[in-house]
Amino acid sequence: MIRVLGHELSNSLAPIKSIAGSLNSRVSATAMDADVRNDLQHGLEIIEARSASLHRFLEAYRRLAQMPAPVLRDVELAKLVARVAGLETRIKVCVQPGPELVFTADPDQLEQMLINLVRNAADAVLELSPAALQTKQCKQESGSDLDIDRKVGVRWDISEADVNLLIEDNGPGLLNPANVFTPFYTTKPSGSGVGLVLSRQIAEAHGGRIEISNRIGGRGCLVRVVLPRTPHQQR
Numbered sequence: 369m370i371r372v373l374g375h376e377l378s379n380s381l382a383p384i385k386s387i388a389g390s391l392n393s394r395v396s397a398t399a400m401d402a403d404v405r406n407d408l409q410h411g412l413e414i415i416e417a418r419s420a421s422l423h424r425f426l427e428a429y430r431r432l433a434q435m436p437a438p439v440l441r442d443v444e445l446a447k448l449v450a451r452v453a454g455l456e457t458r459i460k461v462c463v464q465p466g467p468e469l470v471f472t473a474d475p476d477q478l479e480q481m482l483i484n485l486v487r488n489a490a491d492a493v494l495e496l497s498p499a500a501l502q503t504k505q506c507k508q509e510s511g512s513d514l515d516i517d518r519k520v521g522v523r524w525d526i527s528e529a530d531v532n533l534l535i536e537d538n539g540p541g542l543l544n545p546a547n548v549f550t551p552f553y554t555t556k557p558s559g560s561g562v563g564l565v566l567s568r569q570i571a572e573a574h575g576g577r578i579e580i581s582n583r584i585g586g587r588g589c590l591v592r593v594v595l596p597r598t599p600h601q602q603r
Contacts (some may be wrong), residue, residue, distance in 0.1 A: 378423055383418035389413045405489040435500065437476035438573050444529065445469045449522055452482040456490050456520070465524035471531060471597045474572055478595075484563040485535045486520065486592050492539025492589060493519040530576075531595045540586035542580070571595065 378581070392412040446468060453461040521536045549554055571578045576595035583590045 371375075381419045381423045381501060385423070386414050388416040388419065396439050422560075434570055435477075435573070438477055438570075441475060443473045443475045443525060445471065446490070448475060448479060448481065449524065449533075452479060452486055453522060455483060456486050458506050459493060459519050460488050461486055461490070461520045461522060464521060466524040467522075467526050469526055471530065471595075473568075473595065477570045477573070481567040481593070482522075482533070482535075484567045485593070486522065488563060489520045489535050489539070489589065489591070492537050492541075495539060511528035526597070529596060529598075531597055533593040533595070535591040536583060536588060537584075538586060541582040541587055541589055567593075 373511070387410075392409055395408045396410065398405075406494055437596055439572060446465065449463055453463050522534070524531065524533045527534065564578075568578045574595050576593065579592040582588070
């Protein structure tokens, strides 16, 4: 039902957004009273923006409702983390190398989970400090503290049973930690409120968990992903 409704609504929303944009362009090029033009353009911009927002909402709900079971393969953790870090181009993501490890998981789902978590960390940093747009060198220091050159950091350690992935940022931190896993709750103007919920679903499908808290002794947020080295899937 979700798939059918989403498909039908998306088929209507796409042309509504397109037509609103086209009409806005025509209004700009048409001679008319300035106040009338402003009113028309404002109304068409609202229609276009709300159509795009509703489409994003539907896509987010579809992803939540239709996540497949993990397809388990061998995963090289260091390569996976390096690949995800390289996808964030707005700021430098600094990877602190951990133990070499190959473990069993769904690499595609883990990559999507890490992309969501790293993007959230980068969003938090950029919200606080426009200076973070500058690409800086990473300092390979021991410990987890973030300095001016380490706005987002990723590291990991392992135990006999688990893999612990940690993503840190020195953004503003969490104002309301209780809401971070509430579906569709977001503080971002263009956010869907789905990224963290989907990430938790992926971790739990592998028999793991995600813990999110404010950093102790410094500004920002700490995300800890705990995954079993030998997954016991939970569906």
